[in-house]
Structures are given as structure tokens and as C-alpha cells.
Amino acid sequence: xxxxxxxxxxxxxxxxxxxxxxxxxxxxxxxxxxxxxxxxxxxxxxxxxxxxxxxxxxxxxxxxxxxxxxxxxxxxxxxxxxxxxxxxxxxxxxxxxxxxxxxxxxxxxxxxxxxxxxxxxxxxxxxxxxxxxxxxxxxxxxxxxxxxxxxxxxxxxxxxxxxxxxxxxxxxxxxxxxxxxxxxxxxxxxxxxxxxxxxxxxxxxxxxxxxxxxxxxxxxxxxxxxxxxxxxxxxxxxxxxxxxxxxxxxxxxxxxxxxxxxxxxxxxxxxxxxxxxxxxxxxxxxxxxxxxxxxxxxxxxxxxxxxxxxxxxxxxxxxxxxxxxxxxxxxxxxxxxxxxxxxxxxxxxxxxxxxxxx
Amino acid sequence: xxxxxxxxxxxxxxxxxxxxxxxxxxxxxxxxxxxxxxxxxxxxxxxxxxxxxxxxxxxxxxxxxxxxxxxxxxxxxxxxxxxxxxxxxxxxxxxxxxxxxxxxxxxxxxxxxxxxxxxxxxxxxxxxxxxxxxxxxxxxxxxxxxxxxxxxxxxxxxxxxxxxxxxxxxxxxxxxxxxxxxxxxxxxxxxxxxxxxxxxxxxxxxxxxxxxxxxxxxxxxxxxxxxxxxxxxxxxxxxxxxxxxxxxxxxxxxxxxxxxxxxxxxxxxxxxxxxxxxxxxxxxxxxxxxxxxxxxxxxxxxxxxxxxxxxxxxxxxxxxxxxxxxxxxxxxxxxxxxxxxxxxxxxxxxxxxxxxxx
Numbered sequence: 158x159x160x161x162x163x164x165x166x167x168x169x170x171x172x173x174x175x176x177x178x179x180x181x182x183x184x185x186x187x188x189x190x191x192x193x194x195x196x197x198x199x200x201x202x203x204x205x206x207x208x209x210x211x212x213x214x215x216x217x218x219x220x221x222x223x224x225x226x227x228x229x230x231x232x233x234x235x236x237x238x239x240x241x242x243x244x245x246x247x248x249x250x251x252x253x254x255x256x257x258x259x260x261x262x263x264x265x266x267x268x269x270x271x272x273x274x275x276x277x278x279x280x281x282x283x284x285x286x287x288x289x290x291x292x293x294x295x296x297x298x299x300x301x302x303x304x305x306x307x308x309x310x311x312x313x314x315x316x317x318x319x320x321x322x323x324x325x326x327x328x329x330x331x332x333x334x335x336x337x338x339x340x341x342x343x344x345x346x347x348x349x350x351x352x353x354x355x356x357x358x359x360x361x362x363x364x365x366x367x368x369x370x371x372x373x374x375x376x377x378x379x380x381x382x383x384x385x386x387x388x389x390x391x392x393x394x395x396x397x398x399x400x401x402x403x404x405x406x407x408x409x410x411x412x413x414x415x416x417x418x419x420x421x422x423x424x425x426x427x428x429x430x431x432x433x434x435x436x437x438x439x440x441x442x443x444x445x446x447x448x449x450x451x452x453x454x455x456x457x458x459x460x461x462x463x464x465x466x467x468x469x470x471x472x473x474x475x476x477x478x479x480x481x482x483x484x485x486x487x488x489x490x491x492x493x494x495x496x497x498x499x500x501x502x503x504x505x506x507x508x509x510x511x512x513x514x515x
Numbered sequence: 516x517x518x519x520x521x522x523x524x525x526x527x528x529x530x531x532x533x534x535x536x537x538x539x540x541x542x543x544x545x546x547x548x549x550x551x552x553x554x555x556x557x558x559x560x561x562x563x564x565x566x567x568x569x570x571x572x573x574x575x576x577x578x579x580x581x582x583x584x585x586x587x588x589x590x591x592x593x594x595x596x597x598x599x600x601x602x603x604x605x606x607x608x609x610x611x612x613x614x615x616x617x618x619x620x621x622x623x624x625x626x627x628x629x630x631x632x633x634x635x636x637x638x639x640x641x642x643x644x645x646x647x648x649x650x651x652x653x654x655x656x657x658x659x660x661x662x663x664x665x666x667x668x669x670x671x672x673x674x675x676x677x678x679x680x681x682x683x684x685x686x687x688x689x690x691x692x693x694x695x696x697x698x699x700x701x702x703x704x705x706x707x708x709x710x711x712x713x714x715x716x717x718x719x720x721x722x723x724x725x726x727x728x729x730x731x732x733x734x735x736x737x738x739x740x741x742x743x744x745x746x747x748x749x750x751x752x753x754x755x756x757x758x759x760x761x762x763x764x765x766x767x768x769x770x771x772x773x774x775x776x777x778x779x780x781x782x783x784x785x786x787x788x789x790x791x792x793x794x795x796x797x798x799x800x801x802x803x804x805x806x807x808x809x810x811x812x813x814x815x816x817x818x819x820x821x822x823x824x825x826x827x828x829x830x831x832x833x834x835x836x837x838x839x840x841x842x843x844x845x846x847x848x849x850x851x852x853x854x855x856x857x858x859x860x861x862x863x864x865x866x867x868x869x870x871x872x873x
Contacts, residue, residue, distance in 0.1 A: 419794055419795055419852055420795060422794045423793055423794035423795040423796075423855070426792040426793060426794050427788075427789050427792060427793050429788075429792055430785075430787075430788030430789050430790075430791055430792030430793070431785050431788050431789065432788075433788055433792075434784040434785060434787055434788030434791075435781055435784060435785050435788070436777055436778075436780045436781035436784050436785075437777055437778060437781040438781075494777055497781070
């Protein structure tokens with residue numbers, strides 16, 4: 158088990174301490190970089206991938222802020238470990254599923270990480286709690302500047318950073334917020350809001366980013382544009398729009414509380430009651446129920462759970478997390494039982510019925 | 516408020532102490548009697564009804580076991596009070612809804628009661644906790660014998676007791692058990708069982724007796740026959756069949772636990788979690804959810820609630836009970852909120868969110 162450091166703790170970005178944590182779960186900024194003179198990953202030969210990997214590793218080792226990094230080579234990890242990293246939002250499905258020499262470098266608190274030989278040679282990522290686009294960008298930018306002293310990035314004066322996919326050429330930056338919009342969904346304003354988001358050139362995605370499903374009223378909002386505007390402009394624009402969305406969600410919350418407080422409270426407490434007492438539960442149901450409870454926390458309802466606990470629940474009840482916690486592979490049926498047990502323990506359930514787990 | 520004595524306590528038949536209380540909620544035996552030489556209630560004049568009422572009251576007052584009886588004249592009660600008595604299984608809808616001189620005599624512990632001028636002049640009833648047909652019959656029979664010393668019952672040597680409806684002629688007795696059969700319902704054996712019951716000449720009804728709906732897996736099983744067999748034969752036959760049903764339910768419980776223990780536990784605990792945390796809840800939902808919890812108690816799952824608590828919840832969360840508890844009429848919306856609040860208190864919920872009840 159190479160993941161001990163990561164599986165024991167929970168990334169700092171999940172501690173619920175960041176600004177506007179009652180609406181924004183996390184902020185992410187990633188930069189796509191490639192090494193000059195080396196074919197992009199999908200066309201590179203094995204020894205070229207090895208060269209990229211060792212160059213990045215060497216540059217990372219020289220960067221003071223990254224000396225604590227764990228280096229994980231994908232081929233040395235079990236499928237379960239790789240799935241764990243996907244669930245932690247540290248690697249993509251693409252990085253997990255490939256047999257080539259690919260790796261992840263990651264600080265123990267997960268605030269900074271780098272995928273090596275994913276679609277691009279290097280994908281640097283900053284993850285931060287709540288809504289803090291500037292901070293996340295500044296931190297990944299500082300790391301990028303340091304690495305650039307050691308790595309020769311593929312860069313065109315005309316286009317900017319060169320990337321494997323044209324949609325990333327330019328800044329190579331994708332900044333995103335994972336935002337929780339239960340009131341806009343409940344009041345059916347979400348369609349209009351999402352339409353507005355795409356009209357200003359931003360993208361909306363699901364819980365696990367590109368190609369993933371919308372679950373539990375979580376939306377990932379990110380920039381589409383990497384050409385024709387600089388990083389600061391992109392961050393400013395995303396920040397401005399996100400603030401508007403937070404305001405809309407807040408107004409919708411106020412409306413809902415005014416018109417249907419007790420019905421909303423009922424929905425939230427029933428979700429909490431189910432989470433706290435179920436004996437068999439799927440990941441999908443956990444996302445949906447904990448979304449309702451998170452909504453309750455945002456509405457300042459006392460007696461539920463902290464945002465940190467909800468984040469922990471959301472992350473640690475995922476399939477690979479559960480299996481790594483017990484140290485063995487489990488069938489779905491066993492996972493659903495173990496998940497319910499884990500959640501009851503986390504939420505401090507009083508009942509004492511032993512759970513059958515054979 | 517004439518019902519103070521009744522509304523403060525809960526009938527002894529609801530204390531969950533009786534035999535087989537994990538399957539049989541309660542036993543009831545009622546005897547239909549009429550006074551000789553007086554037209555049946557629906558054809559009697561007002562002064563004849565008054566004579567019946569005063570004769571019965573006088574006989575009751577002379578019966579040592581009934582000296583503690585409360586005498587409630589229906590016309591003096593509010594609709595809410597009458598609804599309360601229906602919910603307590605002490606009077607019928609028919610007695611509640613009529614403007615004529617009708618009354619209820621009832622011991623404070625509800626073990627013995629008598630409706631006067633319902634369909635028959637006198638309907639004596641014994642209610643007992645759990646499965647105790649003989650005891651209930653013996654107790655109502657003893658009272659009947661005492662009253663017969665004072666009242667001249669309409670009786671034919673050929674037919675037995677004469678009653679307003681031919682279906683009661685003979686013994687005038689209706690004995691019933693209110694039985695909880697969740698496993699037979701879950702394993703889809705209930706149809707066959709109910710068919711068997713009707714084939715041996717017994718009747719199956721819903722939670723509130725004749726004409727009422729099946730709710731929460733509760734079935735009322737009673738004799739149909741009042742002619743051609745004596746009371747003891749009727750009681751024996753009902754007892755024998757009930758024992759078989761209890762055995763079938765028990766076998767189905769064992770099967771379910773063997774095949775799907777964790778799914779059953781999940782269903783039960785989710786119901787408990789919803790009851791314990793909801794903020795708005797209907798009577799119907801309470802019956803269904805508490806049925807699941809009752810099933811859990813029968814399965815010896817620790818940490819739920821006692822049978823007595825579940826009985827209390829079932830009875831006191833009914834609309835008239837709730838309104839009498841708060842001392843005023845409430846709209847359905849308010850009742851649903853107050854009901855959830857009452858149940859949370861009863862089940863000892865920890866959360867502290869104030870419930871909006873304006």
C-alpha cells in the first residue's frame with residue numbers, strides 16, 4: 158500500500174475552512190504543460206515518457222515547496238489504489254486506466270499535485286477549500302515558475318503554452334469551482350443559471366469533472382477559454398460569474414426558507430435520518446442524501462453535521478476508499494453494508510445492532 | 516373537556532404487556548345486547564332511547580367492577596372528542612356521527628367499555644393487550660352476567676340474543692385480534708393466509724375494524740358466526756386459527772432473517788430514522804413507518820423503541836389525539852408538523868432545530 162499517507166488523512170481542501178464553504182466545496186486550478194522537443198504523451202515512445210517522468214521528478218525534487226511530495230508511479234499501483242486517487246480528484250480516469258509510464262506527484266495535504274504523462278506531459282494542480290480562485294492560481298503559478306527554471310516548456314510566442322489538445326493551448330489553464338446549488342435546483346432556476354454560465358463562455362460539468370454526471374446538486378464550473386486572454390483575466394471572469402451564482406443560490410435559499418421552511422427542514426432531516434440509520438446504502442444515494450444535509454448546514458440548521466464531516470463522508474464512502482480502509486477488495490453488496498456502517502459511525506449513531514458483513 | 520381521564524393515560528390494552536405482543540397488538544371481545552320490549556335503536560323514539568340509556572347507566576352503577584366508569588353522552592361531546600374516542604377504538608364512527616341520545620361508559624383503563632344506543636342498545640366491550648381471547652371473553656362475560664341481573668335482555672330460546680342486525684343474532688359476540696403480519700406481507704404469503712382465514716368462516720378487516728383500510732400490515736381477524744356455536748366454541752376456533760397465523764408469521768420472519776437480514780434491518784432502521792427526524796408527517800405515514808419499526812422490535816433488534824412506545828406513538832399521533840393534547844383544533848398542515856414534533860420527542864431525538872408551528 159503506497160497510499161498510506163493519503164488514505165489516513167483527508168486533503169486540506171476538504172476541511173470546509175475556505176471562503177463560502179457553504180456553497181463552494183472546492184476550487185481547483187490546473188496548468189497543462191509539455192516539454193519542448195518531446196512528442197506529446199500519446200505519441201511518445203516509452204523511453205521518451207521515462208525521460209519526461211524523470212525530468213519532472215528531478216525538477217520537483219529541487220522545488221522547496223514540493224520536497225514533501227509523494228511520487229506514485231501508476232504501473233506500481235493496484236487498480237484499487239488508482240481508483241482511490243480518482244475518487245480523491247488527484248488523477249483522471251485517463252491516467253488511471255493506462256499501462257504506460259505515468260505518475261502522480263502530490264503533497265501530503267493534496268494542495269498541490271502533478272500528473273505526469275497524462276494527456277499532457279505535466280498537469281500541475283492546486284486544490285483549495287471553498288471559493289479561493291486567486292489563492293489557488295497564485296499557488297500553482299508559483300510552483301509552475303519554479304519548475305520552469307528546470308524544465309523547458311513547449312511554448313510559442315504567438316499561441317502560448319502548447320498542449321496535446323487544442324482546447325488547452327494558450328494559458329493551458331483550467332480553473333474550476335465545485336459548487337453546491339440545491340436551492341437553484343429546487344426552485345427550478347438552475348436551467349436558466351446554467352444557460353447563463355455557458356453563454357459567457359464557461360463550462361458546467363458533473364461531480365468528477367469532464368464527462369461526469371451531475372450528482373447531489375454539485376456543479377463544476379470552469380473556464381473554456383485558454384487563448385486570447387491571460388490567466389488573470391480568466392480567473393477574474395470565473396470569479397465574477399461564480400459570485401453571481403453564489404448570490405443567486407443565496408437568494409433562492411432565502412425564498413425557499415420564506416415560503417416553505419418546514420418542508421425544506423423536513424426534507425433535510427429525513428435525509429439525515431436515513432444516512433444516520435441505514436444499513437445498506439449506495440454511493441449515489443450518499444451523494445444525494447448528504448447533499449440535502451449539506452443544504453441544511455448552509456441554512457444554519459443546528460444538530461446536523463459539520464461541512465468537514467460531510468466532505469469526509471462524501472469522499473471516504475466512495476468504493477475504493479472503503480476498500481482501502483478495510484484493506485481488501487469487496488463486492489458491491491458488501492461495500493453497501495460497510496458504507497452504511499461507516500456513515501453511522503461518522504455521524505455518531507446510537508443504535509447498537511451488529512451489522513452482518515459476511 | 517370531558518375526556519381528561521382518558522387523554523392523560525393510555526389504555527392498559529396498549530401497554531404491550533400481553534402474550535405474543537410482538538405479533539398481536541390487542542384482543543377485543545364485544546357482546547351485542549338489546550332490552551326486551553324496546554324497539555332497536557334505529558326505530559326507537561327519543562324517550563325510549565333515554566330509557567335504555569338510564570337503565571344501562573343504572574345497571575352499570577350497581578356493578579362493582581364498573582363503579583369507576585366514566586359516562587360520556589355523545590351529544591355533550593365536541594366532534595373532536597368523539598373523534599378521539601373513535602381513534603381509541605372505544606366507539607364506532609356510527610356512534611360518533613349521530614345526534615341522538617347515545618353514550619359511552621368506560622373504565623379509566625379502557626379494559627371494559629359499553630356503547631349505549633349504537634346499532635344495538637348495548638355493546639359491551641373488553642379490550643386486552645396482546646393475544647388473550649379467553650381472558651377478554653371471561654371478563655366481558657362476567658360483566659354481562661352482572662348486568663343481566665338488572666337488565667331484561669331480548670333473548671329467544673331458539674335463536675339466542677336478538678340483535679338489530681341478523682349477522683349478530685345468537686351469541687351477539689364479536690371477538691377479534693389486531694395482528695401485525697409484516698413478514699407474511701413481505702414474503703407475499705398474506706393472500707394465501709387471508710384466504711385460509713375466510714375459508715374457515717372468519718373475517719379479516721383493517722386497522723379500525725369493519726369497512727376500514729388495511730394499514731401498516733395490521734389485520735383485524737374476527738369471527739363471523741354468531742349462530743349455531745356457543746361463545747366458547749367461537750373463542751376456541753378464533754384462538755386456534757390465530758395461533759396458526761402467529762406461527763406462519765414467525766416462520767416467515769425466520770425465513771426473511773435467513774435470506775435477507777441486512778436488507779430487512781436496513782428497511783427497519785430507515786423507517787426509524789425517518790420517524791425520528793421528520794419535521795412534517797401524515798398519520799398514514801406514521802402507521803406505515805411504525806409498522807416497520809414494530810417489526811424490528813419483534814425481530815429483537817436492539818436500540819429501536821419498546822412495543823409500548825410504538826403503541827403510544829400509533830395512538831397519540833392520530834389527528835384528534837394531537838388536537839386534544841394541544842387543546843385546540845388544528846389544520847392538517849399544522850397537525851403534520853405537530854405530529855412530527857411529538858414523535859421526535861417520544862423517540863428522544865437529539866437535534867435541536869425549533870419547529871415552526873405558526
